[in-house]
Amino acid sequence: MANVHQEGQLSAGSLVRGWFRMLVGLTIGSVTGLLGLVAAISGVGVVRQTGYELGRIARFDRAVHTNPLTRKGCRRYLAARWLVGGLGAGVICMLAFWYVVALSMVTAWLFDGGWGLVQDGDGVTVKLLAMVAVPGALVIFVTTAGVVGVAALDRWLATGMLGTSQQALLRQRVAELTSTRAEVIEAIDDERRRIERDLHDGVQQRLVALGMLIGRARRVKGEEQLQDLLQQAHFTAGETLDELREVATRVYPAVLDDSGLDAALEVLAERSSVRVEISNELKASPGTALETVIYFVVSEAVNNAAKHADPSVVEISVWPDPTGITVMVWDDGDGGADPTGTGLSGLARRVKAVDGEFEVTSPRGGPTTIYARVPCE
Incomplete structure (x- = not known):
């Protein structure tokens, strides 16, 4: 009372x-x-x-x-x-x-x-x-x-x-949310298709090869040939596990939940085929949802750079401001990244889903800068 x-x-x-x-x-x-x-x-x-x-x-x-x-x-x-x-x-x-x-x-x-x-x-x-x-x-x-x-x-x-007017702003906001919802659904479908391709073209093919090696091993009579086939099967099984972990990480990295954004970015840098330098100025966690968005922006940007731009270094910068968090991924590669491509357009939709801003600057010859800003209390 x-x-x-x-x-x-x-x-x-x-x-x-x-x-x-x-x-x-x-x-x-x-x-x-x-x-x-x-x-x-x-x-x-x-x-x-x-x-x-x-x-x-x-x-x-x-x-x-x-x-x-x-x-x-x-x-x-x-x-x-x-x-x-x-x-x-x-x-x-x-x-x-x-x-x-x-x-x-x-x-x-x-x-x-x-x-x-x-x-x-x-x-x-x-x-x-x-x-x-x-x-x-x-x-x-x-x-x-x-x-x-x-x-x-x-x-x-x-x-x-x-x-x-407030009514016009409300109508505009409803239209934006409706469009964003449709884009998020489309991004989820694209991600599912990519996972299916990864499983079909990678893991599934390796499992088929593993099954064939085991079948051949069962039919051979010589000890030396048997050991050779078992060694190949063991090596194929290890490669299959590694690829399955990669697919699982692309779906959602468990380290993000277990150890936070810092550790997830460190693991990403260690697994990358190019040198990655990280500057993370966040003092506290912004929450699982925003950490997930930040991680996937960085992950996709680093993978795109390593796959298409042939850079010598990729620089990752994350810093807070009074109303949000800014993420910038810069590389000195060949440039020419297409913002409308599947990967970058999916990132743009993911960032827009949390009312963020996304921008790609990638002239021919480089460098490439991917900028994202997500609002945060």
């Missing part, structure tokens, strides 16, 4: 603080409305003034999602915004006037010993004060709500003339 009461107090306090922030923003906006009108008429500094208005709205209310600012659009916005500034100035002046009246009434009641000392013999003054107090309280309430209304109007005007 105490927790519920405390949450209610915090909620009320946040509402009051939010109202005062809107009041301060509206006061500043009342002044800048005239400055914006001057800028719109003269055509000087309209983009800068618009940027200031958007920053003011974001600071004292909440951010507005806008399209890239243009001089023409900013000029139209500032030409209309002075009306909102004037409306805000009117609300603030009315609010201040009635607060002064109310304060005067309270002061008279406190310091003059009650209203009985300020009324005349017929009680006219008391009636006059009552007539002023009732509508005054209503006006104060209306103007207090008007601060919120004008702030919302200010934000609506900026959104309508410069940006995208």
Whole structure:
């Protein structure tokens, strides 16, 4: 019960603080409305003034999602915004006037010993004060709500003339998620097909060869030939196990769960046919989901470089920033990597599935840089 009461107090306090922030923003906006009108008429500094208005709205209310600012659009916005500034100035002046009246009434009641000392013999003054107090309280309430209304109007005007509405952003986000979901399903199907090819062309063929060697060993009569066939079978069985481990690692590396991203990247570097240098600046685990994305970005990039670019070195860099994690894989190979190829396009879909960014720069002759950034709290 105490927790519920405390949450209610915090909620009320946040509402009051939010109202005062809107009041301060509206006061500043009342002044800048005239400055914006001057800028719109003269055509000087309209983009800068618009940027200031958007920053003011974001600071004292909440951010507005806008399209890239243009001089023409900013000029139209500032030409209309002075009306909102004037409306805000009117609300603030009315609010201040009635607060002064109310304060005067309270002061008279406190310091003059009650209203009985300020009324005349017929009680006219008391009636006059009552007539002023009732509508005054209503006006104060209306103007207090008007601060919120004008702030919302200010934000609506900026959104309508410069940006995208919340409904449009929501529709855009739904479309992005729908597209990403379809791409993830396609990537999963591609991965399944690749695993099937690896098993069919590699492991399965080696198992067939192993079975044939064992069959031949059962039929031979000479001890020397038997030992030779058994040695070949033993060697083939070892190769099959190694290839099966490689397929399993490409599906999901167990070391990632057992020892974390650092160890998984070290194992990847040890198994690579080219020299790999790693710089991992993450101090803590970002979570299994993001570690998996980071690992597969690095793994696919290193495998592509080793297979197609013939580099002398591959450099892996992973570092955090305030809102996410950046991964960069650089190699000094031949370049010419195709971002639309199966491997890199699959990586792009995997990164987009976590709202990340993916970019490939690979001119002919190299070097190749693969850049990925995933959001992280």
